[in-house]
Amino acid sequence: xxxxxxxxxxxxxxxxxxxxxxxxxxxxxxxxxxxxxxxxxxxxxxxxxxxxxxxxxxxxxxxxxxxxxxxxxxxxxxxxxxxxxxxxxxxxxxxxxxxxxxxxxxxxxxxxxxxxxxxxxxxxxxxxxxxxxxxxxxxxxxxxxxxxxxxxxxxxxxxxxxxxxxxxxxxxxxxxxxxxxxxxxxxxxxxxxxxxxxxxxxxxxxxxxxxxxxxxxxxxxxxxxxxxxxxxxxxxxxxxxxxxxxxxxxxxxxxxxxxxxxxxxxxxxxxxxxxxxxxxxxxxxxxxxxxxxxxxxxxxxxxxxxxxxxxxxxxxxxxxxxxxxxxxxxxxxxxxxxxxxxxxxxxxxxxxxxxxxxxxxxxxxxxxxxxxxxxxxxxxxxxxx
Numbered sequence: 001x002x003x004x005x006x007x008x009x010x011x012x013x014x015x016x017x018x019x020x021x022x023x024x025x026x027x028x029x030x031x032x033x034x035x036x037x038x039x040x041x042x043x044x045x046x047x048x049x050x051x052x053x054x055x056x057x058x059x060x061x062x063x064x065x066x067x068x069x070x071x072x073x074x075x076x077x078x079x080x081x082x083x084x085x086x087x088x089x090x091x092x093x094x095x096x097x098x099x100x101x102x103x104x105x106x107x108x109x110x111x112x113x114x115x116x117x118x119x120x121x122x123x124x125x126x127x128x129x130x131x132x133x134x135x136x137x138x139x140x141x142x143x144x145x146x147x148x149x150x151x152x153x154x155x156x157x158x159x160x161x162x163x164x165x166x167x168x169x170x171x172x173x174x175x176x177x178x179x180x181x182x183x184x185x186x187x188x189x190x191x192x193x194x195x196x197x198x199x200x201x202x203x204x205x206x207x208x209x210x211x212x213x214x215x216x217x218x219x220x221x222x223x224x225x226x227x228x229x230x231x232x233x234x235x236x237x238x239x240x241x242x243x244x245x246x247x248x249x250x251x252x253x254x255x256x257x258x259x260x261x262x263x264x265x266x267x268x269x270x271x272x273x274x275x276x277x278x279x280x281x282x283x284x285x286x287x288x289x290x291x292x293x294x295x296x297x298x299x300x301x302x303x304x305x306x307x308x309x310x311x312x313x314x315x316x317x318x319x320x321x322x323x324x325x326x327x328x329x330x331x332x333x334x335x336x337x338x339x340x341x342x343x344x345x346x347x348x349x350x351x352x353x354x355x356x357x358x359x360x361x362x363x364x365x366x367x368x369x370x371x372x373x374x375x376x377x378x379x380x381x382x383x384x385x
Contacts, residue, residue, distance in 0.1 A: 152244030283337020
C-alpha cells in the first residue's frame with residue numbers, strides 16, 4: 001500500500017481487528033489511531049482512547065503518544081456518548097493540526113465519517129489498508145497460529161474419538177456412559193475443553209447425516225451410527241487473539257462405501273491443492289486444482305439447480321480462506337482469488353455434500369512459502385477414530 005499523508009483507523013480494538021493489529025492493544029471502548037507526516041518528513045502516530053485506559057495504552061500500544069477525547073474538546077463540548085465523543089475528538093484533533101484529508105480502511109464506521117465530514121475533512125478509502133499488512137504474517141503471528149491449530153487438533157481428536165467409541169442404541173443413536181450423544185452435548189464438551197485451554201469458541205459445527213449437506217449447518221439432535229458427522233472447530237486464543245480452524249469427518253461403526261469414496265476424494269483434493277499452493281500462485285489456481293480432482297472422481301461442483309436430484313453430490317464452496325485474527329479473512333481460495341504472498345496463512349478444506357446422505361469435509365491450515373506451503377496439521381485423515 002502506498003503511504004498516504006494521514007492515515008486513520010477507528011473503532012473498538014477488541015472487535016475491530018485492523019485497528020488492533022496496528023496498535024497491538026485490546027480494549028472494549030472506542031479508540032482511534034492516527035498517523036501523519038510531521039513537517040520534518042518523519043511519521044508520527046498516536047492513539048485517542050478512553051481516559052482510564054491511557055496508562056495501560058502507554059505501556060502496551062505501539063504508538064508514539066496517547067491521548068483521550070478530552071484533550072481535543074471542540075468548542076461546543078463533547079457528547080456524553082463515548083463513540084460520538086471519540087469521533088468528535090478525532091475531527092477536532094485533525095483540524096487542530098491543519099489536516100484536511102485522511103485515508104482509512106473498509107471498516108471505518110459512519111459515525112467517524114459524519115464527524116469528519118462536518119469538520120470539512122475529506123475521507124479517502126484504501127481497499128488495501130488493513131488487508132495486505134495482515135496477510136503476510138510475522139514470525140510471532142505464525143507461532144500464535146501454530147499454537148491455536150495445535151490446540152484445535154487436540155480437541156478435534158477428542159471429539160472424533162468420542163463419536164467413534166460411543167455405544168450405538170437399537171435405534172441407531174449414540175450414547176456415552178448412558179447419556180445421549182447429541183450435537184449439543186458434544187459441542188458443550190468441546191467448549192469446556194477449550195475454556196480450560198484458554199480459548200473461546202463461537203460454536204462448533206457438528207452436523208450429522210443429512211444435516212451435513214448444508215456445509216455451514218451447525219447441527220442439532222442425536223448423533224447416529226453409520227452416517228458421516230462433520231466436525232468443524234474454529235476457536236480463538238484469549239491470550240493471542242489468533243484462531244485455529246480444523247475440520248474432520250467421523251463415522252461410528254460400519255462406513256458405507258459411498259461415504260468412504262467421497263471422503264477419499266475430498267482428502268485427495270486437499271493434498272492436490274496444497275501441492276500447488278505457493279507464493280505467486282493465485283487463490284483461483286488453487287481452487288481450480290481442487291475442482292480438477294473433484295471432477296476426475298465423478299463429482300460435481302457449484303450450487304445445485306432447482307431441478308437437481310437429492311442424489312447430487314458436489315462441492316458447493318471455495319477451497320479455503322485466510323485465517324489470522326479473524327477465522328475468515330483475505331485471501332480467498334476461490335474464483336477471482338488473488339495472488340498468494342509469503343506469509344499468507346490459509347485453510348484448505350474441500351468437501352462433498354449430498355442431500356440424500358449429508359456431507360464430508362477435511363480441513364488443514366497451511367503457511368504459504370516461496371516455493372511451497374507448510375501444513376500446521378498433524379491429525380490423520382480418517383473416518384474411523
